[in-house]
Amino acid sequence: MKRMWYRNAVIYEIFTRSFYDSNGDGIGDVKGIIEKLDYLDNLGIDVIWLTPIYASPNEDAGYDVSDYYQINEEYGVISDVELLIREAHKRNIKIIMELVANHTSIEHMWFKSARKSKKSIYRDFYIWRDNSGDEYPNNWMSSRTGKPVWTYVEETDSYYFHLYTSHQPDLNWRNEELRKEIYKIIKFWLNKGVDGFRLDVINKISKKEGLPDLDDSVPYHYAEMYFENQPLVHEYIHNMRKEILNEYPDCIFMGQTSGIDLDQAYEYTLGEKEQLDLFLQFELTDMDKGPEGRLKQFDLEKFKDIIFKWQDAFDGKLWNTIFLGSHDLPRMVSHYGDDENYREKSAKMLATVQLFLRGTQIIYMGDEIGMTNVNYKSIDDYNDNRTKNFYYKRINERNENEEKVFMDIHDISRDNARYPIQWNDSIHGGFSSGKPWIKENDNYEYINVESQLNDENSIFEYYKKLIKIRKSERTLIEGKTTRLNYGEGIIAYRRIYNDISIDVIANFTNVSKRIDIVGNGERIIGNYDGENYQELKPYEVVVFKNYIC
Ligand code: GLC
Ligand code: CA
Secondary structure: OOHHHHHEEEEEEEEEEHHOOOOOOOOOOOHHHOHHHHHHHHHHHOOOEEEEOEEEEOOOOOOOEEEEEEEEEOOOOOOHHHHHHHHHHOOOHHHHHHHEEOOOOOOOHHHHHHHOOOOOOOOOHEEEEEOOOOOOOOOOOOOOOEEOOOEEEEEOOEEOOOOOOOOOOOOOOOHHHHHHHHHHHHHHHHHOOOOOOOOOOHHHHHOOOOOOOOOOOOEEEEHHHHHOOOOOHHHHHHHHHHHOOOOOOOOEEEEOOOOHHHHHHHEEEEEEOOOOOOEEEOOOOOOEHHHHHHEEOOOHHHHHHHHHHHHHOOOOOOOOOEEOOOOOOOOOOHHHHHOOHHHHHHHHEEEEEEEEOOEEEEOOOOHOOOOOOOOOOHHOOOHHHHHHHHHHHHHHHOOOOOOHHHHHHHHOOOOOOOEEEEEEEOHHHHHHOOOOOOOOOOHOOOHHHHHHHHEEOOOOHHHHHHHHHHHHHHHHOOOOOEEOOOHHHHHEEEEEEEEEEEEEEEOOOOOEEOOOOOOOOOOEOOOOOOOOOOOEEEEEEEEEEEOOO
16 A cells, blocks of 8 residues: 555645754754644644754755764754654654755765775765866756866866765765665664655756766756756666665655656656655746746746646646745745735735645745745845855856846845744744844744734634645545636636535735636635625635535
């Protein structure tokens, strides 16, 4: 019997560093999560996904691991994680950890040894090319840095390969010993009781044999077609799965697989070889992103096309994850809604549209209270390496106008999602009694958890209701999704299962829309009071339930 628990699950993503600081050093920690478990239980979530908490120099927010068997001491010790797992399980909450296995940190013991000598037993855990006098071993460019994927080391007069920054050397999955080490890491954490893994950039772990140049007419390229979804990647994931299948049949793998299409998603999750349970694809959330941190015009029609394309693909067999926020994305209410004039209304509308779609739901921490983007004034206030890379490239190399660059940074910086959670209106938003590792957002004075708990009109209480409804209506889990057309600016769909249908109708704009809703049925939730459904107010959403005779 294949594990299916994830179908009903609402996952809550935690970026530990900014969740809650239990000891006043300004850094969120594992004990801080334990202290807030009742809060999460009250919200109604089923799974916590922790972004990496392993030992790491934090060049990329922990996505640069220096020791997979230790946690970052700023976050606590292993026994804290054990306690977190026990306490979460007591509340029926599962824990998913990250497996960051495309690359390590340069501080990892394997890499430190490998860079020193060609004779190191870890040398082949990474990807090397001898210095041949030509500039770089091939013409691939890192999409993270906009620079070559190679960095030179003097000790062995050679280059190592890195898809991300030079602090994140890629592992060589062709090496069997390396693969065995990865299995060991997985089992270590499974033995501690974790319930699954998010497999970071897992569709990139296999690179095309020989790392050939990509079309040499242009000097440097993003070479996705040579390192995404290569044939061997399926073997590698399948073999990881086989290693743990008997002993840990319930463990889920949620793969981060950017850029995959429907067929590839099918292969990863439903193909002959068992691989992933869930996948994260970014067609929706990346549709308006341009290169180097620029934003394109948001197009609602395209947004809808993408959502409905994935909903029931392959006749309902494909099972997607649904999310509008994450540690890599701007705040959803700022990005898709209106965080100035209609923050509460648009946050509720977006939550409804999201949570009633078909698929495993992921809520990013803080979205349940409508946290917004942050507008730091100086690049020094930012921490995110992607933001900094784009900033320096565009200002120093291209002489772009700083104001323009800052406008883009305000819209898309990953720090929008990485500043501290706002727990109350006291100093630092109640996140820490000390100075937070990253500047807080001043709006904690009016956007915070405490002010929303038990306020029946709050965004938090609304999320709670949505999650409750989702759990009590089989239709919202298993039902088919049909797109409904109510015209421009409106997103609407119907879920149908057995004799029940549920319609979600949402105004995605800040102006009222005249519409004609036929056969209303019972209104089960909405973000305005009122019974006039000839008109949808700004960002209004309304949901009707019908019995089909
Ligand atoms: C994924 C993570 C991102 C990280 C990258 C490199 O995209 O979500 O935060 O920077 O992988 O590990
Ligand atoms: Ca702390």
